[in-house]
Amino acid sequence: MKSTKQSAVTAQDVADLAGVSRAAVSRTFTKNGSVSTETREKVEKAAAQLGYQINFLAQGLNRKRSMLIGVVVARLSDPFRSQLLEGLLNEIQARGYQALVTEVGNAEELEATIRRFTQFRVSGVIVTSGQPPIDLIKECIHFNIPVVGINRYAAIPNVDFVCSDxxxxxxxxxxxxxxxxxxxxxxxxxxxxxxxxxxxxxxxxxxxxxxxxxxxxxxxxxxxxxxxxxxxxxxxxxxxxxxxxxxxxxxxxxxxxxxxxxxxxxxxxxxxxxxxxxxxxxxxxxxxxxxxxxxxxxDVIETAKRALWCLESRAQDASLLQRLEVVPVSLxxxxxxxxxxxxxxxxxxx
Amino acid sequence: MKSTKQSAVTAQDVADLAGVSRAAVSRTFTKNGSVSTETREKVEKAAAQLGYQINFLAQGLNRKRSMLIGVVVARLSDPFRSQLLEGLLNEIQARGYQALVTEVGNAEELEATIRRFTQFRVSGVIVTSGQPPIDLIKECIHFNIPVVGINRYAAIPNVDFVCSDxxxxxxxxxxxxxxxxxxxxxxxxxxxxxxxxxxxxxxxxxxxxxxxxxxxxxxxxxxxxxxxxxxxxxxxxxxxxxxxxxxxxxxxxxxxxxxxxxxxxxxxxxxxxxxxxxxxxxxxxxxxxxxxxxxxxxDVIETAKRALWCLESRAQDASLLQRLEVVPVSLxxxxxxxxxxxxxxxxxxx
DNA sequence: TTTAAAAATGAACACGTGTTCACTGTTTTG
DNA sequence: CAAAACAGTGAACACGTGTTCATTTTTAAA
Incomplete structure (x- = not known):
């Protein structure tokens, strides 16, 4: 566990220690390529020894998509809103993503917010407050970023909505x-x-x-x-x-x-x-x-589940028809x- | 506003349209370099025309630091916790940063969370729940990432704390x-x-x-x-x-x-x-x-303000002595x- | 055993930005 | 007027990863 190196440990360092090419390291940590079990073990051992962790910024830059999901919230002082956010956070994290949370007051703020989301190449956007502005949405679908709105509805193509019954x-x-x-x-x-x-x-x-x-x-x-x-x-x-x-x-x-x-x-x-x-x-x-x-x-948990299901399915196939998920309620x-x-x-x- | 280009508009596109080098574009959007007002105007005009926006992933990769601040929360169902988060979000956004929010239950979750924060090269970490694990903190100061804890204290060098009186x-x-x-x-x-x-x-x-x-x-x-x-x-x-x-x-x-x-x-x-x-x-x-x-x-607002002040001042000078900010309370x-x-x-x- | 197919591997490129460095043209100073 | 200081500019490199593309090695089929 020597950390005398000044900067962060990179995939090249792992490759050098394991005696393989950097490509092998990359393939080890993505389900994409094919690696022999032998080299995989060597790489994993070297990575553990050096404490290597993928640089998400570089990864996102390359893949044109980060492991981030943008969440727009408002008025967290309302207990229901914070409850909903809690549910969303759980679902987001359970799937390996990270939540980029923004609180927003008025419409132009929402616009600037979604714009920042695209600058981070988020994998999806969840809007729990305010009407998603249509031109911004177009920008999202241009970047192939799925958008879902919660407890609201608008006839925007390619944008899914999930709301209570x-x-x-x-x-x-x-x-x-x-x-x-x-x-x-x-x-x-x-x-x-x-x-x-x-x-x-x-x-x-x-x-x-x-x-x-x-x-x-x-x-x-x-x-x-x-x-x-x-x-x-x-x-x-x-x-x-x-x-x-x-x-x-x-x-x-x-x-x-x-x-x-x-x-x-x-x-x-x-x-x-x-x-x-x-x-x-x-x-x-x-x-x-x-x-x-x-x-x-x-049912905030079910709502959160369906919201993420919408994002993931649309990430697979962006041409899906608009969906409106109605979540059951109870008395x-x-x-x-x-x-x-x-x-x-x-x-x-x- | 032609967006026939399939991929995102990049700084090179702006440079081509403005008839300058890409470096000039970069200098226009960072307070760093020096640009003549003439070229600056040309660049800004071209950027507006193309709808150019900086790719934060590439920027972060280059600067080794993203415009993200990691926030660790827990039990948002407690109104005070969500109130505090609301205050933090406001302060974070007011300074141009984005909040990477993670809800965490136990200690090892907190460890994995902070690790993901470092993978995103966040500009700071705010811990509102749980004790920051010392070895993770070492990793943070190795990356030169400031850490601040709220409403808790521990004798960890280079980590600031802000809590109510x-x-x-x-x-x-x-x-x-x-x-x-x-x-x-x-x-x-x-x-x-x-x-x-x-x-x-x-x-x-x-x-x-x-x-x-x-x-x-x-x-x-x-x-x-x-x-x-x-x-x-x-x-x-x-x-x-x-x-x-x-x-x-x-x-x-x-x-x-x-x-x-x-x-x-x-x-x-x-x-x-x-x-x-x-x-x-x-x-x-x-x-x-x-x-x-x-x-x-x-006073959640004052608490949030001081937390971000700690982060920003320590970002300037990482060798500062540990600080304990005591926020006044009232009856x-x-x-x-x-x-x-x-x-x-x-x-x-x- | 020979041949065809499959798996594994490393070199090289791309992603989009910030920044250094050398260079040109302009202004200030003595 | 000569010299020096200075603002502006573009080429080139670095950041760290994923992925393609030949090439080599291993496995399966004949």
Whole structure:
């Protein structure tokens, strides 16, 4: 393990020590060429002795593709977002890639970001926030870089999308609220919401219209001024000020739901006694005792798996038709919209 | 904007179009060489016309250093961790670097991770989780890669550390609990805690011993079986089962505090009426209405700034002595340990 | 045993950039 | 005005790898 050499140990050093050509070293570490077991062993021994490791920059320069995958994120303070990132990191690393993570605020930032991704010759791009700008995408497919968007959709050829099953989610939520006897139902979203939030609202509205027309007639759509916990809380305050009442409410995401619930509590009303509430995402926070929020659960692990599957399959064949992967969701019943009214009573007695 | 060329546009293409040598192009895009304004303009015009962008892999290969900074994270489901990552990403991007993020579970994973970082010739490594293995660090300083650890410390030469002021935090917390009239004080941490958690506990203990010996005498140290919300909750259950009582408690992090508070609530006890509680971190969740937890606030932005300052200064001069940056903390008073008992009463009357 | 096929090997090239070095033309200095 | 200092330029090299292409060695078939 002598490391007297000033610079890094290169494949040539390994070749010299093993008494073979540098090409043999290269072939040993790539599944490409064919090497005799004898030389392979010699090379591996020499490499271990010198502590040789491939220079990924040189490798990427040669192959015109690095072992990097670019990930665009935003608002990591939202627990669901960081949960999703965690899932993506795991999948990326499990396949031997490295994640190039960029947080992005507005559209032009996203453009500069994707441009940097191409400069690193990434093997794929995952966009979890913002709409991939079409001209940038063209640049990506020019470099043969697969792109996948999560929880959004746009009719961009050669770009795959994977998103949760918002329609089934809406069905489950509507069904549950109706079954619980809710009469005046509300839908809570925020201004300038994401594609996912808007889609969930549309699906919820359509489901109600199709199955419970009288509920659909008086469906209350609440639009918070901002996203997140504070948005939900202020929406509740606003609603209370206007004297508006609902007894069942479905929310575009978990933070909005928690905020709305707390906002109502500030006015002395709580679920499930005064109203029922169902959120989206199912972050760890929604399961905590102070909330015990019923939610539509998104499967971040499955989402991450499918995203990487899209990237890998498209890396094989870039001419594939656009795919839209719909990830199943499930309804998690907790305190804010319990299984049945019986269990509520039991809980209150206890 | 003709892009009929199959491969990427290279500096040679720009040089050909501008009628200059490729060296001139290179000099135009690096602050290194000297170029006449005339040729610079010609080059920039040609570059814009062709949509030229530097190949970072080739650049990194040549400079033996890429525009990447490796970041080691763990347990992003902890809001404080993702908050810290968010701060780091912002600082990294603001300086023109890109973040190579890796989530890591155990020690040998961390080793493989740092090894991959060196393979990409990163400009720096930020470790927010786990103890940097010494032999790997040697490899880093051999490549002249600066390393900085966050919220931990070890006597490793050439490695800087930046962590929050746990001593002042302990003083503020102790002072506040004493001032509020707490008699039997507790300290909550979890088994196999981080360096930060342990240090906070030691500091709290020492502060009590120095300033309030009678409180130190009966200081109750609670050790949860696991980290996070569930750890804190179960610790509260356990404490209740054992008939143990405290009226003031200081917690190693925010999730433990929230969990403990909820665990106590499950037994009908709540802050600030039955006990006072002060957490650590000050994540968004602790500010929410259902918790309104008083906490010692960590300044993630300042932490991130100093971490990158350490990296950049050590990149300039690798022989600098080891530095330990202590980031100021502050006490945020909320409901679970209010300003004064008067305000509590007011709040209860209201 | 002879011949054809297959496997293994090393030399050479390509990837795209930064930087040194020698050289030319221009400006400043004494 | 001569000499010296200086900004600008292009040719050439280095960075470390993957891969092609002849060439040699080994194996399989006849």
């Amino acid at each position: 918002n329609v089934t989610g809406a069905q489950l939520a509507a069904q549950q609220l109706i079954k619980s006897g809710c009469k005046s139902i509300g839908w809570l979203n925020y201004q300038y919401s994401t594609w996912g939030g808007i889609t969930r609202g549309e699906a919820f509205s359509q489901v109600l219209q199709a199955t419970e027309p009288w509920c659909y007639q008086q469906l209350v759509t609440i639009c918070a001024q901002e996203d997140g916990y504070e948005g939900g809380r202020k929406a509740a305050h606003e609603m209370h000020k206007n004297g508006l009442k609902v007894d069942g409410i479905y929310c575009a995401n978990a933070l909005l739901a928690c905020g709305f619930l707390d906002g109502m509590r500030e006015h002395g009303m709580d679920a499930p006694n005064d109203f029922h509430i169902i959120g989206f995402d199912d972050t760890p926070q929604t399961a905590q005792y102070s909330y015990r929020l019923s939610t539509i659960r998104q 998690v019943l907790r305190n804010t919209s319990p299984e049945s009214s019986y269990s509520v009573t039991q809980l209150k007695d206890k | 746990n001593v002042t935090g302990a003083q503020l917390a102790a002072q506040q609990l004493i001032k509020s009239g707490c008699k039997s004080i507790g300290w909550l941490n979890y088994q196999y805690s981080t360096w930060g958690g342990i240090t906070r506990g030691e500091a709290f203990s020492q502060v009590l011993q120095a300033t309030e010996p009678w409180c130190y005498q009966q200081l109750v140290t609670i050790c949860a079986q696991e980290d996070g919300y569930e750890g804190g909750r179960k610790a509260a259950h356990e404490m209740h089962k054992n008939g143990l009582k405290v009226d003031g408690i200081y917690c190693a992090n925010a999730l433990l505090a929230c969990g403990f508070l909820d665990g106590m609530r499950e037994h009908g006890m709540d802050a600030p009426n039955d006990f006072h509680i002060i957490g650590f971190d000050d994540t968004p969740q602790t500010a929410q209405y259902s918790y309104r937890l008083s906490t010692i606030r960590q 945020v008073l909320r409901n679970t340990s209010p300003e004064s008992s008067y305000s509590v009463t007011q709040l209860k009357d209201k």
